[in-house]
Amino acid sequence: MTDLTKLTLAAARKGLADKAFSATELTGAYLSAIDAANPKLNAYVAITREKALEDAAVSDKRLANGGAGPLEGIPLGIKDLFGTQGVHTQAASHILDGFKPEYESTVTANLWRDGAVMLGKLNMDEFAMGSSNETSYYGPVVNPWRSNGSNAQLVPGGSSGGSAAAVSAWLCAAATATDTGGSIRQPAAFTGTVGIKPTYGRCSRWGVVAFASSLDQAGPIARTVEDAAIMLTSMSGFDAKDSTSVDLAVPDFAAAVERGVKGLTIGIPREYRMDGMPDEIEALWKQGIDWMVAEGATIKDISLPHTKYALPAYYIVAPAEASSNLARYDGVKYGLRVTGKDITDMYELTRAKGFGAEVRRRLMIGTYVLSAGYYDAYYVRAQKVRTLIKRDFELAFADGVDAILTPATPSAAFGVGDEDMSADPVKMYLNDIFTVTVNMAGLPGIAVPAGKDAAGLPLGLQLIGKPFDEETLFAAGRVIERSAAIDFSPAKWW
Template sequence: MTDLTDLTIAEARDGLRGKSFTARELTQAHVDAIEAANAALNAYVLPTPERALEMAAASDARLGKGEGGSLEGIPLGIKDLFCTKGVRTTACSHILDGFTPTYESTVTTNLWAEGAVMLGKLNNDEFAMGSPNETSHYGPVINPWRGPAPTRSSCPAGRPAARRRPVAARLCMGATATDTGGSIRQPAAFTGTVGIKPTYGRCSRWGIVAFASSLDQAGPIARTVRDAAILLKAMASHDPKDTTSVDAVVPDFEAAVGKGVKGLTIGIPKEYRMPGMAPEIEALWQQGIAWLRDAGAEIKEVSLPHTKYALPSYYIVAPAEASSNLARYDGVRYGLREPGADVLSMYENTREAGFGAEVKRRILIGTYVLSAGYYDAYYLKAQKVRTLIKRDFDQASEGVDAILTPTTPGPAFALGEKSGDPVEMYLNDIFTVTVNMAGLPGISVPAGLSSEGTPLGLQLIGRAFDEETLFRTAQVIEDATGPRPSPADWWSKSA
């Protein structure tokens, strides 16, 4: 029998229902894998093996009665931004040391209702701010694709790399993620996994530690397009506790997988051909175009003229919202508290000790652009540009069903290679931030390997609340790439 940790969610679902193995056996296999690999990969900041096995036993009982949800017995990793009742949640920041929520996020509540099993809390950049997952209070996560001397990042820009790396390294069958400027799609591209940022409002933000509230959106990371569709169906819902949650029917996303692209028109934005883009990324893009054309899609060039303003606008809007959201961390109600001579100095000492350098940088930028005299010049102008970016997509979508772009401008980079230059680091978001600014869905699907033998991804951008078209189109790319290699299991050999 195939190693249980190598199964896809769809395969494991069928195996559990067919009684080929139990949920406890499936979960124990992943618990063992985490124990063997986590010291090398640093993917989990808090494994929860006892809780996982208890949840698996409950799943076995339901399966034994012929009951169970769509994810019954499926072990998942949960990003440390999702509040989990009774389980420490820190956003990988020192300032939230020891914080244990008394409530559960809506997304994880939905997953547990469908029978999913929690393996533990996954590492991420502090408050999802950073790039190569170097800003976590618990240390960086290592990309499993980087061999016995792993030196490269699997995630740029705040990308809770751990979410993806455990999926790629077979330490969970799927994972929850969030995407503010590319934090689902970019790590997925760097680790050979599938990641979808759904339309803003598709998944509730309630119970997720906020970075930038008008940009944050939860979504899944998985090994296949079908698995991502299964996970998104379970995660999405209308939630009255989140005023940005949209009251819309959640489709059966899995049913869209395999429908093909005949009759669809795929847009290719001319503005995404940018100076400095790696030649292998351009070649990959052309290959993706050829795959979709061969599958029956029509290819059409489109224009998104305000793309060049997206990155600077994003890095005004996102820090501004972060500055506001992170003002709540003061050492009074929860988390870290550093003593001071008075209340003000206690605030200052706590925030100085509790926040890392990248978070402080973004708070300072955000506070500056919101300050008197600069609000109109920076923040208000950036919001106007955001409106123009959304209009570009609206106009382009009148003639196309989805848009194909690269996910990243290059392959995964070495840890420390870009973190010394924040501007260079932020440039890695160039293909992804437009989707967040416009509130649209975007999916990254593995499409090949770089010259260094590491994964590369292609991105598909869809119309609002039309994730189904993204899944059917992404499946064509997945099928065209054929069987995908897995990273060498160097971590267990070095254990």
């Protein structure tokens, strides 16, 4: 039999429907792959073996007797940020030690409703704060990709590094992820996988550990554009429990995948041509433009003049919202408690020990920019700049642009423990320079693998769409995937 873990989600779904193999066999194959790989890749922080096999047995019954859902028997990995009832949910933080929620997040509940099987919880940057998966309490995830002829460990990107690594290394058919500033798209680009952050409001945030509520959105990471579309269809939908969830019908995203780009206008923003951008990224972008033209799209040079201010504005808005959201971790209601001489002492000691360095740094910044006398100078100003960033996009779309094509990241994956990045937090933040604008404006964005650098590492392109027009992103993303026609399978060393 072929290796079941190598099948795309779409192919696995067909195999299950055709009774070529059972959900139990498929799940067993993934569990064996995880057992073999996880000590080296560290993608999973909890493996829910028994639950996975129970779920698979239920799926097999439904596949035999009718009533199978659209994801029936498909084994998935779930980012540790999603609340999963009775199962490890710690946002990869020490402060949530032992936390097992009494509830299920809406997004994961939607997946189980559709028949999916949970393999376990995936590693991530602590509270989704990071771009390399190195801030996790559980240690870094290792990228399944290595540079040609090198054994050096590379990061899978972050914060959804476990999700991206697990999908790339065939440790789940697809994974859930979340994106606050690029946390789906950057790791997808670093691992040769497809990741989409849908429009703000498309997926419910209910039951997902909050980082920056006005920016956070859930989305999938998958091996193909079609697989990502299938996943997003199940994850999306109106939820009365999230007051920012949008009451809009969910299209069958997979139906849009082969629609093509003929007649579409693709915008190319000149401000994304950054000083010092590597030639390889520039060439990849040019290649993407050529593919769009070859498939019948019109290219239009556009200007998004406030692009350079998105990242600094983000580093005010996101820490400010985080400092408010993470106030709940106080050693009283859940997780870690460090006792002190009085209650304030307990709070301070618990939070100093429970949060890692990056989270503490952002909470300090967020507290400062919200503090008396600084609120207008920092927070209100950043929210005004955010209005201008959104307006840039609105003007481009009003001028006839259907989607915008940009590089996904300024480089390929870098090394674990990269000295430049760890010495200077701002350098690490620059990873999100092409992705963060999309969160600031609440738009959908997809990262699709499009080429490789000189060392053989994957590089991605990003497409940015109009609000709630993920369908165009899947159609245009598929054009990139089909035109590149590259096998983005890492050479197995683990």
